[in-house]
Amino acid sequence: MKSSQSFFNEFDYYITPSELIEFNYCKRFTYYMKCLNVPQFEENRFKVQKGKEIHSKKENENKQYLRKKLGVIDKKINVDLYSEKYKIKGIVDEVLTLSDNTMAPLDYKFAKFDDVLYKTYKNQMLMYSIMIEEMYNCKVNKCFLVYTRSSNLIKEFNVEEKELKKLKKDIRDYFKVMEGYFPKATSSKARCIDCCYRNICIK
Template sequence: MKLYQNSFSEFEEYVRPSDIIEFLYCPRFIYFMKNLGIRQYEENRFKVQIGREKHLDKKSQNVKQVRKRIGGVSKEQEKYIVSKKYGIKGIVDEIYLLNDGTYAPLDYKFAEYKDKDFETYKTQMAMYGLVIEELYKAKVNKLFLVYLRSKNLLKEIEFDDKLKKKSIKSINDYKKIIDGYYPKATSSKARCIDCCYRNICEK
């Protein structure tokens, strides 16, 4: 799948993996924030505050144990990465060089594991995978998530062609909104209940 033809120039806004999480939750978040400049004021939301505080607990992880379990040879922490090819920028919690010569991103989430990985997280991690392959000129086969609220459960995600294509589609759709497209709202009406844009959003 090719990227949207009006790819970002160096002067335009890059897509952050965290923006994709907002986009997948409801595409209109991006329209209101980026196109109209209306902030969410998410810093005042209790769950977000708690999430940010607990995200710092990743430092309590048993680093040696995690590295051993995933076959890590070395790692980089809090790595800032940028891709002009995909128009992505962001900070990865950790990037591991594995013993098979491939690379893998690892991210810590203040969340419980619910028998399957959240699609938003999978897409976010896939974006990291795309950029790492480009920058390191190496293969990424695995993506790792640590669920802090499930006793630091470590989960592995396969970085296959299906996930790559899905992630690139999300990037394309995001860029169309930035270019002025007004998207449909989420189909999940439960998400609209405490949405900060509910008074201006046409359902």
């Protein structure tokens, strides 16, 4: 369903990884906040606020680790990234140049690794990969996450075409909602319990 009027111009808007994470959590949240501009109440959204605190705190963590094991020959720190093609943007902790002439994003997480590579982390890194390839015209085959609360444990994962395809579809769907498309509600009703839009959302 599409609303009758939309003032959104996709050429003036770039999606960040955190916005796409919220979108995948519940597309209605993006609709109310970004399309209708209904204000949210941060105190009701502990998970997002906690993420902001973590991102700030990690800057003070020890960032020393053995880069020789990763085959790193150069690095750029706190890099502003963007993609004109996909209209996405973000800031990655490090962009690595590897010995095989490829590049890779590296991001620090103020978290312990619990044997699970979360989809939210993965999508964030895949977005960085897309932007790095476009900006530097260099192939990205892998991504690195550093878990600072697990003694700076480094986890590596490969960039898979199937996952990139799904991510690009999510980006297209995001812009559809921004243009006025009314999306289906999340299938997980547990997510509605502490949502700041639960009283106005049509179930």
